[in-house]
Amino acid sequence: MTVSLALLVAAAVLSAVGASLLLTRSLTRILLGAVVLGNGVNLLVLASTGSAGDAPLLYAKVIRNRVTDPLPQAIALTAIVITLATTAFLLAMAYRSHQVTGTDEISDDTEDRLVALRAEFLDRRGELRDRYREARAEHGTDPELSARYRAARRRLRRRVREERAYQARANDVSGSLWNDVLGADPQDYREGLELGSTDAAGRPGPAPARVAGPSNDPEESGREPDSHPGEDSCHPSPDQPDDPEGAGTEGTR
Amino acid sequence: MNALVPLPVLLPLCVTGLKLAIGPRIQRFQRFITLAVLGAVLVLSVLLMVAADRHGPLSVHLGDFAPPIGITLVADRLAGLMLTVSSAVTLLVNLYSLGQGMADRDDQTPVGVFHPAYLILVAGVSCTFLAGDLVNLYVGFEIMLVASFVLLTIGGTVTRIRAGSTYVIISLFSSVLFLVAIAMTYSVAGTVNFAQLAGRLQEVPLGVRTLLEAMLLTVFAIKAAVFPLAAWLPDSYPTAPAPVTAVFAGLLTKVGVYSMLRTQTLLFPGHRLGDVLMLAALASMVVGILGAVAQTDLKRVLSFTLISHIGYMVFGIALAGRGSIGGAIVYVAHHITVQTTLFLVAGLIERRDGTTELTRLGGLAKTAPVLSALFFVPAMNLAGIPPLSGFIGKLGLMRAGVDNGGGWAWALVAGSAATSLLTLYVMAKVWNLAFWRDAPPGTEGEGVVLESAGDEPGDEPGDESGDDEDGGATGSGSGLPVPAGAVVSAGFLGQSITTTKRLPWPMLAATGAAVALGLLYTVLSGPLTSFTDAAAAELLARTPYIEAVLGR
Numbered sequence: 194m195t196v197s198l199a200l201l202v203a204a205a206v207l208s209a210v211g212a213s214l215l216l217t218r219s220l221t222r223i224l225l226g227a228v229v230l231g232n233g234v235n236l237l238v239l240a241s242t243g244s245a246g247d248a249p250l251l252y253a254k255v256i257r258n259r260v261t262d263p264l265p266q267a268i269a270l271t272a273i274v275i276t277l278a279t280t281a282f283l284l285a286m287a288y289r290s291h292q293v294t295g296t297d298e299i300s301d302d303t304e305d306r307l308v309a310l311r312a313e314f315l316d317r318r319g320e321l322r323d324r325y326r327e328a329r330a331e332h333g334t335d336p337e338l339s340a341r342y343r344a345a346r347r348r349l350r351r352r353v354r355e356e357r358a359y360q361a362r363a364n365d366v367s368g369s370l371w372n373d374v375l376g377a378d379p380q381d382y383r384e385g386l387e388l389g390s391t392d393a394a395g396r397p398g399p400a401p402a403r404v405a406g407p408s409n410d411p412e413e414s415g416r417e418p419d420s421h422p423g424e425d426s427c428h429p430s431p432d433q434p435d436d437p438e439g440a441g442t443e444g445t446r
Numbered sequence: 447m448n449a450l451v452p453l454p455v456l457l458p459l460c461v462t463g464l465k466l467a468i469g470p471r472i473q474r475f476q477r478f479i480t481l482a483v484l485g486a487v488l489v490l491s492v493l494l495m496v497a498a499d500r501h502g503p504l505s506v507h508l509g510d511f512a513p514p515i516g517i518t519l520v521a522d523r524l525a526g527l528m529l530t531v532s533s534a535v536t537l538l539v540n541l542y543s544l545g546q547g548m549a550d551r552d553d554q555t556p557v558g559v560f561h562p563a564y565l566i567l568v569a570g571v572s573c574t575f576l577a578g579d580l581v582n583l584y585v586g587f588e589i590m591l592v593a594s595f596v597l598l599t600i601g602g603t604v605t606r607i608r609a610g611s612t613y614v615i616i617s618l619f620s621s622v623l624f625l626v627a628i629a630m631t632y633s634v635a636g637t638v639n640f641a642q643l644a645g646r647l648q649e650v651p652l653g654v655r656t657l658l659e660a661m662l663l664t665v666f667a668i669k670a671a672v673f674p675l676a677a678w679l680p681d682s683y684p685t686a687p688a689p690v691t692a693v694f695a696g697l698l699t700k701v702g703v704y705s706m707l708r709t710q711t712l713l714f715p716g717h718r719l720g721d722v723l724m725l726a727a728l729a730s731m732v733v734g735i736l737g738a739v740a741q742t743d744l745k746r747v748l749s750f751t752l753i754s755h756i757g758y759m760v761f762g763i764a765l766a767g768r769g770s771i772g773g774a775i776v777y778v779a780h781h782i783t784v785q786t787t788l789f790l791v792a793g794l795i796e797r798r799d800g801t802t803e804l805t806r807l808g809g810l811a812k813t814a815p816v817l818s819a820l821f822f823v824p825a826m827n828l829a830g831i832p833p834l835s836g837f838i839g840k841l842g843l844m845r846a847g848v849d850n851g852g853g854w855a856w857a858l859v860a861g862s863a864a865t866s867l868l869t870l871y872v873m874a875k876v877w878n879l880a881f882w883r884d885a886p887p888g889t890e891g892e893g894v895v896l897e898s899a900g901d902e903p904g905d906e907p908g909d910e911s912g913d914d915e916d917g918g919a920t921g922s923g924s925g926l927p928v929p930a931g932a933v934v935s936a937g938f939l940g941q942s943i944t945t946t947k948r949l950p951w952p953m954l955a956a957t958g959a960a961v962a963l964g965l966l967y968t969v970l971s972g973p974l975t976s977f978t979d980a981a982a983a984e985l986l987a988r989t990p991y992i993e994a995v996l997g998r
Contacts, residue, residue, distance in 0.1 A: 196633075215615065215619065220611060223611075223615060227615075227618050230622055231622065234622050234625045234626055234629070235625075237625075237626060237629045238625060238628070238629040238632075240629070240633075241629045241630075241632045241633035243633075264514070264515065264632070264638075265629070265632060268581055268625075268628065268629075268632070268638075271581065271584075271585060272625055275585075275588045275592075275621070278592055279592065279595075279614070279618055279621075282592065282595050282596075282614065283614060283618075286599065286607060286610060286611060286614065289599075289602045289607055290607045290608075290611070293602070293603070293604050293607065294604055294607075299608060299611045299612070300608060305681075
């Protein structure tokens with residue numbers, strides 16, 4: 194069996210392009226990747242025919258052993274139809290994702306995010322405690338110091354709670370099954386959004402999952418004007434946990 | 447008799463067309479024909495199993511085209527048993543979904559989505575079990591997958607779209623890999639028919655044959671969620687509605703296991719990747735069950751035990767002896783039933799308390815004794831407590847491992863014993879948290895929605911399940927405090943779910959029947975093990991299958 198090198202090279206290039214597109218986060222790119230990858234693999238199926246011959250039609254004057262093998266073509270046709278159906282589904286899903294979350298990017302799993310958040314929370318708490326102990330060893334017990342330590346810990350806990358509540362909110366949609374199934378206009382979703390949520394960005398979707406989490410809110414992180422920026426670093430720094438690059442936001446990236 | 451072979455695929459597909467033609471108009475008739483066709487498939491499957499047991503494998507060439515060109519469907523003992531178990535399970539799950547009122551919402555949607563997709567899923571599963579060539583296996587997978595995409599993302603909520611994305615992309619990738627494997631096989635052997643491949647692959651150079659084996663194993667391991675390729679499963683399954691998760695957990699992964707069993711015995715006898723498979727089996731068992739230990743949501747716990755117990759079946763396939771293959775077949779049948787039952791029970795708990803989060807459940811043993819019994823039996827069955835079928839499957843596999851006597855085999859025996867104990871631990875943990883302890887104070891009623899907004903009794907077409915929901919709702923109205931505004935905001939997983947203290951009888955009856963089916967394996971363990979032993983012998987001998995297809 195001889196195989197055309199051009200077919201193989203084309204299949205390899207298309208597969209490589211498709212595979213790298215599949216590794217991205219945006220559903221639209223993934224969709225394109227699926228199309229390109231599917232085409233590459235269909236070429237590969239065709240390449241298994243060997244060298245090209247006559248059209249595989251059976252009539253009186255056909256020379257049987259010069260006819261192209263029809264079976265790979267049938268397989269490729271089946272695969273094309275299936276790719277078409279899957280592409281249509283992916284397209285619908287990307288549009289739906291855009292409709293309900295305002296983006297077509299795939300977010301991290303909620304459970305995974307919560308697990309990561311828990312680990313981050315424990316780390317930060319330990320760090321705070323260590324710094325508090327260091328500071329206490331250096332300066333002795335100081336009521337202001339311990340009050341600030343407690344305040345920092347409270348803020349940390351509150352942020353975890355907010356993140357959790359935010360996750361729960363992100364799970365909700367409009368609640369109207371008709372809208373959910375048919376897909377309402379973004380306008381309707383915006384109205385639903387103004388009912389339930391405080392986000393005024395005007396994105397479509399009742400609870401945009403990728404709108405910055407509570408910790409990423411500029412108001413939130415800038416809300417501590419009295420955070421003693423001039424003090425030295427051995428004090429427990431209250432604005433440390435409010436770092437905008439903190440635990441909760443990493444999960445969405 | 448041979449003419450019956452294509453019917454388990456054709457019947458559901460034709461009825462799907464009929465249902466779509468009827469549209470959402472006659473709800474009762476729609477439900478009746480779904481149940482009727484699933485019952486017919488069950489009867490057919492039993493007939494095929496008995497016939498394959500008596501007369502050897504049945505095969506049919508569609509359109510009477512000879513093997514390399516035509517499509518071949520084969521029903522041997524293994525396929526017959528798988529068909530029977532899967533159609534029994536799908537019938538029960540459908541009954542359950544009717545009780546849950548999933549179909550009740552069909553009248554609100556333009557075209558009833560759930561039942562047609564469900565029937566296509568059944569057709570796809572039957573098609574993979576009956577497939578006599580690689581391409582038909584691929585097509586069966588695709589039918590099943592496209593239907594499962596629809597079922598998994600039904601309702602199109604945020605979480606389901608997210609979970610669906612993972613699932614769709616993984617499935618798409620494994621399908622593409624499968625297609626590459628088919629192209630390679632065809633260019634090497636000039637056929638995709640299993641029976642012809644069984645002969646021709648022996649003449650192929652060893653390296654190429656191993657490459658083909660590795661490709662096919664990778665594809666099926668993704669479908670079956672064997673450990674390094676299983677990360678998609680706990681991400682995607684738990685978000686779907688309970689009946690969907692149940693049927694996915696029971697059937698879809700087992701279809702991958704079945705394909706592995708078929709290709710490893712028929713195409714690659716004396717295979718060289720046995721050690722790799724054993725390592726994957728051990729890793730699946732241990733990592734999966736450790737994942738289950740760490741989870742606190744019942745559906746996620748069950749997803750991880752699913753990955754873990756796939757390891758047992760891969761263990762049996764990897765050893766490739768008559769005893770181990772027989773044990774693996776028993777285990778597949780047992781696990782389809784038990785895993786589905788457990789997910790159905792999780793759905794019942796969700797229906798009753800609005801959540802499956804174990805930290806928010808409690809006291810169910812006192813308040814819902816029937817539900818507790820329905821959970822307890824399959825949980826113990828999964829862990830492998832002696833009289834139950836899980837024990838029979840594990841015993842067969844371990845005995846095969848000890849008989850094999852290799853270092854890997856002993857490691858796997860030890861690993862499977864440890865996994866069994868850890869499964870018992872996980873199930874005991876679930877039992878303690880959700881059933882045995884007192885209900886945690888202040889959690890009851892929080893986030894629980896009594897009736898979802900669009901689910902007024904007036905919308906119901908006036909059938910028995912609608913009546914049940916009414917009764918349940920009035921019964922629970924006094925019991926649960928509803929926080930103000932909870933109906934809209936406290937939806938669970940993106941959909942306001944209906945919770946009722948009194949569970950609808952079709953749901954309870956279906957779950958009870960599934961539990962009883964699991965117990966039936968114990969009662970019939972003698973005939974079952976002799977049947978699977980015969981099936982394993984038939985698989986390893988290969989000649990009955992090849993002769994039935996090629997007619998020599």
